[in-house]
Amino acid sequence: MIDQTTTTTSEPTSPVMRTSATLSAAEVAAYWAERRNYLKQLRTSPELKQQYRNAVLAYLLRRLLWSFGFFPVALAFWLPLVFASFNPVVMVGNLMPMLQSFLDANPEVQATTISNLTLAWLSIGLFFLVFDLILTPFKSPYQYEADVHMRSWELLNQDKLADKV
Numbered sequence: 655m656i657d658q659t660t661t662t663t664s665e666p667t668s669p670v671m672r673t674s675a676t677l678s679a680a681e682v683a684a685y686w687a688e689r690r691n692y693l694k695q696l697r698t699s700p701e702l703k704q705q706y707r708n709a710v711l712a713y714l715l716r717r718l719l720w721s722f723g724f725f726p727v728a729l730a731f732w733l734p735l736v737f738a739s740f741n742p743v744v745m746v747g748n749l750m751p752m753l754q755s756f757l758d759a760n761p762e763v764q765a766t767t768i769s770n771l772t773l774a775w776l777s778i779g780l781f782f783l784v785f786d787l788i789l790t791p792f793k794s795p796y797q798y799e800a801d802v803h804m805r806s807w808e809l810l811n812q813d814k815l816a817d818k819v
Contacts, residue, residue, distance in 0.1 A: 685804070692803050696796050707797045713792050716791035721786050729778060 696702055723817060738745035 721783035
């Protein structure tokens with residue numbers, strides 16, 4: 655029968671905790687209770703609220719600029735360059751007839767072409783935005799502050815926890 659009061663783990667419960675130790679459920683509960691209480695205290699801080707809002711806005715702006723600004727533009731130049739075997743003269747030579755036919759076309763065809771290019775740009779941007787949001791999640795200033803506090807809490811309580819183990 656497995657003792658449910660202790661947990662043996664090869665991974666630490668936090669960045670500073672022991673490398674490989676037996677922790678009681680009470681110690682782990684105390685850690686998470688302290689973290690929860692500290693996060694409640696942090697949420698009342700107006701400076702951190704402002705920092706959180708700024709961090710969210712900067713994160714979203716950065717993701718949107720990368721996804722709708724850099725990637726579609728880079729692909730628009732990179733793919734024709736690859737198809738032209740990295741020869742810009744060939745690339746321009748291939749693109750000039752298409753540009754000339756676009757300029758000579760009637761306004762309805764031009765509007766359809768611009769509409770299709772806009773739709774392609776938005777599709778590529780949305781594709782990269784979804785994966786960018788998944789691959790680079792938002793890092794909250796609250797969590798960072800709580801991590802710093804919990805490291806110091808662990809160091810202060812390390813002697814007490816070590817005596818129990």
